[in-house]
Amino acid sequence: MIFSRPLLGAAFLSVAAIAPPAIAQQSSTQLDGFAALANEFVFKSLAFSPSAATQTGLHRYTDPRSKQVLALDEMLDDYSPAGMAAQRAYCVDFRRRLGMLKVGRLDPQTRADYDILQNAVGSAFFSMDGEQFYKWKPQTYSENLGSALFANISLEYADKNTRAKDLSARLEKIPVFVDQAIGNLTASNDIFRRVGIESIDGVRDLLKTTGADFVKATPSEARYSAAEPAALASLDKFTAFVRDDLPRKPQRDWRMGSANFAQKFKYYLQVSGTPQDLLHSAEDSLRVTRATMLKLALPLHAQWFPGHHHATGDHDAYLNAVVGEVMQRIGTEHSNRDSLVQQGMKDVAELEKMVVDKRILSLADFSNLRVIPTPPFMRGIYGVAGAVFAPALEPNLATFYWVTPIPSEWTAERAESKMREYNKYQMLRLTVHEAMPGHAVQGAYANRVTPEWRRLLRSIYSNTPYVEGWAVYSERVMEDAGANGGDPVKMRLNGLKWMARIYMNAIIDVRLHTMNMNGDSAVALMMQDAFQERPEAEAKLQRAQLDYVQLMTYMAGVHEWNALRRDVQAREGNRFNMCRYHDTVLSYGPVSVPTVRRLYMAGVRPTVNPVPSRC
Ligand SMILES: [Zn+2]
Known part of the structure; x- marks a missing residue:
C-alpha cells in the first residue's frame, strides 16, 4: 500500500527525557494549524493502511467528517480501484493544503516537520505513479x-x-x-x-x-x-x-533504471549527493578498507601461517588469501552453540556500563531493555539478532534485543560455520549496533521528542539512514571507547569486514539497477572483494533484484553521520563534547541526517522532555 511502513520498524520505548528544554518561538495559532495538519496526516495515512496501523499501534480511527469508526485491526488494506482513488484524492488535497502554508514563517523545528510531510506526500505520488510495484510485483x-x-x-x-x-x-x-x-x-x-x-x-x-x-x-x-x-x-x-x-502479460525488467533510482534515492534516503557520488565514495572506501585489512592481517598471518603466502602479481588474490585465512582463524574465537543468548546478555551489561562510565551519552537507565531469544516464528527474518521496539503509539511496552539461538537440529559443522561468522567480536559489534547504544538507545531518545504529534510524525516517517547510520556510527564510537573483546586488532578486522559488506551493498545496488551490471558479475564481485561466500552473495543478489536503494541505507547513513561528526568537531575544536553532541543529535529524533546537520549547526535546541545531563 502507498503508505505502508515495514513490519516492526522504528518505534520507541518510554524512558524519562534528557536534553535541555526547547525553544519554540511560534505563534500558537500557527503551531495549532500546523500541528493539526501533521496530526491529521499521520492518522489518516495510517487509516488507509490497516496493516501498518496495527503495527504502529493505531487500532481505531474515527473519520472526522462522517464520524464513522473503523476497527482497523479487523481490516485489510484496500487495493480496489476505488480505494486507491480515495488515497490519491487525499494526497492531492493534502499537497494543496500543505502548499498554502507560509513556509518562511515556520520555526526551524516545524520546518523540519514540514519537510517530512512534503517528502511523505512526494513519496506517495512516486509510489503510485513512478514505481508502481502494485502493478507488477506480486x-x-x-x-x-x-x-x-x-x-x-x-x-x-x-x-x-x-x-x-x-x-x-x-x-x-x-x-x-x-x-x-x-x-x-x-x-x-x-x-x-x-x-x-x-x-x-x-x-x-x-x-x-x-x-x-x-x-x-x-x-x-x-x-x-x-x-x-x-x-x-x-x-x-x-x-x-x-x-x-x-x-x-508484458515483461518488465527488475532493473529500475536511473530515473526511478534517483527519485527513490531522494525520497527514501534524503541524503546529500547523488547515487553516482555515493557509488564512487563506496568504491574508494572499499579499496581503503581492503588495504587496511591486509595491513592488520599480515603480522597475524606471519605468526599463524609462517611461510604460507607470498605477494604475487595478482595482488587481489594475495590479499584475499591472507585476509581470508586470518579471518577464519579469528572466527574460531566464539561462544558455544547453546550460549549465544547469554553472550548477548553479558555483552549488553558490559556495554551499558561502558556507555555510562565513559559518558558516551547521558542516558543511564536501560531498565526497559530485555535481551531474549528471538521468538521462533521470527527466526526466518531475524537470523542472528534484531532490535524490536514498542509500537510508536504504544511506547510504554518494553524494547527487546532479540538474539537467535542456533537450532538444536543443526549439524555441528553448520553450527560451527555460523559461530565462526558471528564470532565473539562480531557478536559484540552486533550488540552495539542493535542495542547498546545503537537502535535501542536511539529509540529511547526519539521517544522523548515533544509534542506528541511531532514524536509520532518523526517516528512513523522515520528516516532510515538516520536510524541505521547511527547504529553503524555507534559501533566505531564504542570500539574507540574500548569495546573490543580484549583485542583491538581482531575487533578492527571484524569491523572492517562488516564495513566492506556495507560498501559492497551500495556498489551492487547502483550498478545493477542503473548501469546494467549482470547478476553473475555482482556475485563474483561480492566474493572477490568483500570476503563473501557464494550462498550469501547469491541471497544478496536476489535481495538487490527485489528492491532498490534500500541496500544503500547503511552506507548512506554512516557516511552522513561520520561527515557531521567530523565537521562539528572541526568547528567546535576543544569545546567539542561528545556526550553533549550525542544527546543533541539523538534528541531531534529520526529526521534526515542533513536536517540534523541544519538544526545542529544553527544551534536549534531539540524539543524534548528534559532530564539532567551527565556530560
Ligand atoms: Zn540496524
Missing part, C-alpha cells in the same frame, strides 16, 4: 497480507481473545484482497514471480500453522475454521495466477 500483496495477519498474532495490543477475533475477521477478507491483487497485476518478470509464489506459500503456511494455533481454544476458533477453506482457496488461485497467467 510480493507487494503477499507481504502486506502476511504482515497484517502476523501483527494480530505477534503484537500484544489487546488480550488474546480480541486478537484472535481480529485475525479471524482479517481471514474472512482474504478472498476480496486476492481478487484486488489479481485485478491490479498487469506485468512482471521471472524473479518477481518466483519470489511472489514463495511469499504466498509463506502466508498459506502462516494461516495453517501459526494462525490456526493462535486461535485454538479462543471463542473465535470456529469462525477461523469456517473462513480458512475460502482463504486457502483464494491463495491457491493467486499462486496459479502468478505461475500461469502473469507470464503471458
Whole structure:
C-alpha cells in the first residue's frame, strides 16, 4: 500500500527525557494549524493502511467528517480501484493544503516537520505513479497480507481473545484482497514471480500453522475454521495466477533504471549527493578498507601461517588469501552453540556500563531493555539478532534485543560455520549496533521528542539512514571507547569486514539497477572483494533484484553521520563534547541526517522532555 511502513520498524520505548528544554518561538495559532495538519496526516495515512496501523499501534480511527469508526485491526488494506482513488484524492488535497502554508514563517523545528510531510506526500505520488510495484510485483500483496495477519498474532495490543477475533475477521477478507491483487497485476518478470509464489506459500503456511494455533481454544476458533477453506482457496488461485497467467502479460525488467533510482534515492534516503557520488565514495572506501585489512592481517598471518603466502602479481588474490585465512582463524574465537543468548546478555551489561562510565551519552537507565531469544516464528527474518521496539503509539511496552539461538537440529559443522561468522567480536559489534547504544538507545531518545504529534510524525516517517547510520556510527564510537573483546586488532578486522559488506551493498545496488551490471558479475564481485561466500552473495543478489536503494541505507547513513561528526568537531575544536553532541543529535529524533546537520549547526535546541545531563 502507498503508505505502508515495514513490519516492526522504528518505534520507541518510554524512558524519562534528557536534553535541555526547547525553544519554540511560534505563534500558537500557527503551531495549532500546523500541528493539526501533521496530526491529521499521520492518522489518516495510517487509516488507509490497516496493516501498518496495527503495527504502529493505531487500532481505531474515527473519520472526522462522517464520524464513522473503523476497527482497523479487523481490516485489510484496500487495493480496489476505488480505494486507491480515495488515497490519491487525499494526497492531492493534502499537497494543496500543505502548499498554502507560509513556509518562511515556520520555526526551524516545524520546518523540519514540514519537510517530512512534503517528502511523505512526494513519496506517495512516486509510489503510485513512478514505481508502481502494485502493478507488477506480486510480493507487494503477499507481504502486506502476511504482515497484517502476523501483527494480530505477534503484537500484544489487546488480550488474546480480541486478537484472535481480529485475525479471524482479517481471514474472512482474504478472498476480496486476492481478487484486488489479481485485478491490479498487469506485468512482471521471472524473479518477481518466483519470489511472489514463495511469499504466498509463506502466508498459506502462516494461516495453517501459526494462525490456526493462535486461535485454538479462543471463542473465535470456529469462525477461523469456517473462513480458512475460502482463504486457502483464494491463495491457491493467486499462486496459479502468478505461475500461469502473469507470464503471458508484458515483461518488465527488475532493473529500475536511473530515473526511478534517483527519485527513490531522494525520497527514501534524503541524503546529500547523488547515487553516482555515493557509488564512487563506496568504491574508494572499499579499496581503503581492503588495504587496511591486509595491513592488520599480515603480522597475524606471519605468526599463524609462517611461510604460507607470498605477494604475487595478482595482488587481489594475495590479499584475499591472507585476509581470508586470518579471518577464519579469528572466527574460531566464539561462544558455544547453546550460549549465544547469554553472550548477548553479558555483552549488553558490559556495554551499558561502558556507555555510562565513559559518558558516551547521558542516558543511564536501560531498565526497559530485555535481551531474549528471538521468538521462533521470527527466526526466518531475524537470523542472528534484531532490535524490536514498542509500537510508536504504544511506547510504554518494553524494547527487546532479540538474539537467535542456533537450532538444536543443526549439524555441528553448520553450527560451527555460523559461530565462526558471528564470532565473539562480531557478536559484540552486533550488540552495539542493535542495542547498546545503537537502535535501542536511539529509540529511547526519539521517544522523548515533544509534542506528541511531532514524536509520532518523526517516528512513523522515520528516516532510515538516520536510524541505521547511527547504529553503524555507534559501533566505531564504542570500539574507540574500548569495546573490543580484549583485542583491538581482531575487533578492527571484524569491523572492517562488516564495513566492506556495507560498501559492497551500495556498489551492487547502483550498478545493477542503473548501469546494467549482470547478476553473475555482482556475485563474483561480492566474493572477490568483500570476503563473501557464494550462498550469501547469491541471497544478496536476489535481495538487490527485489528492491532498490534500500541496500544503500547503511552506507548512506554512516557516511552522513561520520561527515557531521567530523565537521562539528572541526568547528567546535576543544569545546567539542561528545556526550553533549550525542544527546543533541539523538534528541531531534529520526529526521534526515542533513536536517540534523541544519538544526545542529544553527544551534536549534531539540524539543524534548528534559532530564539532567551527565556530560
Ligand atoms: Zn540496524
